[in-house]
Amino acid sequence: MNRSGRLWGVAAAALWCCGLCAAQQTVGWPAYGGGRSGDHYSRLAQINRANVNRLKVAWTFDTGEKGNLQDNPLIVGRTLYAYTHSQKVIALDAATGRLRWKFDSAVRGTQPIRGLAYWSDGKDERIFAGVMSFLYCLDARTGKPVESFGEHGRIDLRKNLRGDYKLQSVALTTPGIIYKDLIIVGGRNPESHPAPPGDIRAFDVRTGALRWTFRTIPHPGEPGYDTWPPNAWKTAGSANNWAGMSLDAKRGIVYVPTGSAVMDFYGGDRVGNDLYADTLLALDAGTGKLLWYFQGVHHDLWDRDFPAPPALFTIERNGKTVEALAQITKQAYVYVFDRLTGQSLFPIHELPYPASTVPGEVTSPTQPKPDAPAPFARQVLTESMLTNRTPQAHAWAVKEFHTFRSGGQFIPFAVEKQTVVFPGFDGGGEWSGPAIDPTTDVLYVGSTEMAWTGGLVPAAQQASIGQEIYESHCAICHGINLAGSPPTFPSLVGVMNRLTPEQVRDTIHQGKGRMPAFLSIDAAQLNGLIAYLRSGRDASSSDAKKEMSAAHQSRTTAAPLNRYVFTGYRKFLDPDGYPAITPPWGTLNAIDLKSGKYLWKIPLGEYPALVKQGIRNTGSELYGGPIVTAGGLVFIGATVYDRKFHVFDSSTGKLLWETTLPYAGIATPSTYMVNGRQYVVIAASGGRDPHGPVGGEYIAFALPR
Numbered sequence: 132m133n134r135s136g137r138l139w140g141v142a143a144a145a146l147w148c149c150g151l152c153a154a155q156q157t158v159g160w161p162a163y164g165g166g167r168s169g170d171h172y173s174r175l176a177q178i179n180r181a182n183v184n185r186l187k188v189a190w191t192f193d194t195g196e197k198g199n200l201q202d203n204p205l206i207v208g209r210t211l212y213a214y215t216h217s218q219k220v221i222a223l224d225a226a227t228g229r230l231r232w233k234f235d236s237a238v239r240g241t242q243p244i245r246g247l248a249y250w251s252d253g254k255d256e257r258i259f260a261g262v263m264s265f266l267y268c269l270d271a272r273t274g275k276p277v278e279s280f281g282e283h284g285r286i287d288l289r290k291n292l293r294g295d296y297k298l299q300s301v302a303l304t305t306p307g308i309i310y311k312d313l314i315i316v317g318g319r320n321p322e323s324h325p326a327p328p329g330d331i332r333a334f335d336v337r338t339g340a341l342r343w344t345f346r347t348i349p350h351p352g353e354p355g356y357d358t359w360p361p362n363a364w365k366t367a368g369s370a371n372n373w374a375g376m377s378l379d380a381k382r383g384i385v386y387v388p389t390g391s392a393v394m395d396f397y398g399g400d401r402v403g404n405d406l407y408a409d410t411l412l413a414l415d416a417g418t419g420k421l422l423w424y425f426q427g428v429h430h431d432l433w434d435r436d437f438p439a440p441p442a443l444f445t446i447e448r449n450g451k452t453v454e455a456l457a458q459i460t461k462q463a464y465v466y467v468f469d470r471l472t473g474q475s476l477f478p479i480h481e482l483p484y485p486a487s488t489v490p491g492e493v494t495s496p497t498q499p500k501p502d503a504p505a506p507f508a509r510q511v512l513t514e515s516m517l518t519n520r521t522p523q524a525h526a527w528a529v530k531e532f533h534t535f536r537s538g539g540q541f542i543p544f545a546v547e548k549q550t551v552v553f554p555g556f557d558g559g560g561e562w563s564g565p566a567i568d569p570t571t572d573v574l575y576v577g578s579t580e581m582a583w584t585g586g587l588v589p590a591a592q593q594a595s596i597g598q599e600i601y602e603s604h605c606a607i608c609h610g611i612n613l614a615g616s617p618p619t620f621p622s623l624v625g626v627m628n629r630l631t632p633e634q635v636r637d638t639i640h641q642g643k644g645r646m647p648a649f650l651s652i653d654a655a656q657l658n659g660l661i662a663y664l665r666s667g668r669d670a671s672s673s674d675a676k677k678e679m680s681a682a683h684q685s686r687t688t689a690a691p692l693n694r695y696v697f698t699g700y701r702k703f704l705d706p707d708g709y710p711a712i713t714p715p716w717g718t719l720n721a722i723d724l725k726s727g728k729y730l731w732k733i734p735l736g737e738y739p740a741l742v743k744q745g746i747r748n749t750g751s752e753l754y755g756g757p758i759v760t761a762g763g764l765v766f767i768g769a770t771v772y773d774r775k776f777h778v779f780d781s782s783t784g785k786l787l788w789e790t791t792l793p794y795a796g797i798a799t800p801s802t803y804m805v806n807g808r809q810y811v812v813i814a815a816s817g818g819r820d821p822h823g824p825v826g827g828e829y830i831a832f833a834l835p836r
Contacts, residue, residue, distance in 0.1 A: 160206040160801040163246040163306045168443040169377035171566035171758045173802045177809035179762035183778050183788045189833035190228030196827045199818035203246045206803040214244050216827050218262045226805040232274035236262045241643045242302040250309045250336050261303025264289050281339030292327040298651040299327045305375035310416040312336050317372025321647045323604050326393045329371025343419035347407045355406035368393045370408035375440040385416040390436030396697040399491030404429040423473030429495035434556050435461050439564030446572050459560035463508035477503040487543035498541045503727030507720045508554040508578045511539040518711050528711040544587050555583035563756025563799050574722045577753040582703040587695040597663030600656050602696045610699030627665040717750035731784035736770030754797040768796025771819040794826045
């Protein structure tokens, strides 16, 4: 189809939508990201460039909870399905926000949660909800568990992985995807030993029975086994799909991006390319059979997980129609593949990178990079890019920078010296993913431009059990010195003066926010850890020493000891807490997938305190993705500090409308139509800005009646 044909398609969609409105029709948002193709697109056009400046709040629903809502609500018919912060499931009247039902599993939810899955056979309607390690099946009309599914309405995702399931940690933070009578799921795993393997599994939507499994850490005789050390499958963990999946329902292909294997930053016990970690998998959705794959990072040492599901689209190329997909990455690459064959639509080259100098580590000599599109974030931090916000901040940044190793992507970490990771550990690309307008083949993606650093230190020799547990499980986030990297990773210095031992035990076994649950840490190990947090050493009483000895004896042999410890995630912030690099600190990008060229790039987000000083359009960290509509609009919240909800012209990037939310909208919005009226809804909660308000509301906007 030529461009004039595409423009006519847009106009036709708008006219069709007006016809829908006249007929008082209802159009939903029935899957995470709008549809199983992952394109974040809606054909609705009642709200458009000409009238979007008239948007008003149509309704709000206060969950009564405060926390980090990342949920992308589902809308089926007249009902909106969503989560609260504690992972209760709610059903609202999509036109009024009135509560219809609420499901409380009595399992306390502490993990990030991004959405639900819906299934119907025309008679039966079911909602599938992850709550910690359980997958619940609910009657969509009543919210009550379907007793015939699994064990009284739920299945335990820790089972059928490896070893004692009660010691495993798996949480379904991103919803599974529905294919016919299957729900296909991954899960969030710990990022340190011990961690279960990241198996991809399909369960029967009616009974909960396990129908197929794809092992992301191959067993003997399976393809990919030789990319790991012999018998690594017995101890290696993760290589999991925490980011969600996309589906070509017509062809029965599910696309599964995976993350890194443990331990994230030292791989001396997993020398090799480590298939199928950091891999985009194309699987037969009915059987789990591997159709093709692409590994984005070989032997990952930088936590470069594929962060979001790929977006599926159709493109005209060399006179032929190509069924394609676009996969974003944390390092801000966009890979574009023929989704049937796995052939890249732009050349990919394996580029050489330095070898590791850390004893026992063997880095891959090369890593892949696409020729186009160009990365949507800066790739190498140089002295010329350091902040000029104030002379004092600049001088501080220059001094710090000269202590770092900086050379771009895939520079291995060193011992006792910090290495720059830019874009940072969160991206670049985020879990929220991109949007694609199928009528123009333009991809819209937000990007965080934050520099982070990391390094390694030798694990303590003859460490106490408390120190051993801290270094292997806690130091990744809270640092080798307990100082953390506030506000994202809080300091644990003096934590035992702020929390009781019972609160610490509960947090470790339940997890909290970005922190997964660590069920493999037993009582004696916990006592040692608490003593270490209190005083920097284990308790000295005879009873405690006996417990420590028992802990050493009981420590699972399935979890290898780390030879090196990660020093912790560290954001490169100036002394006032702002990024120590020049803006933009966050951008929204429009990329033509036919040519790989950028149509526009704009800063997204501001810091209110800097705006008062006359410093604007800096961009900021972004958590939450865009959606694009046939009305020519891109809707996005995502900005952490200014709490804005924005609407941009999809053709030009011009800001058409924005409003300030009561709390930051760190989630992807949904759009839908009920009785001929189009709504856009976003979860607003805050939780990323330590100085900003925190709550938990769903806010829907529409044109005035």
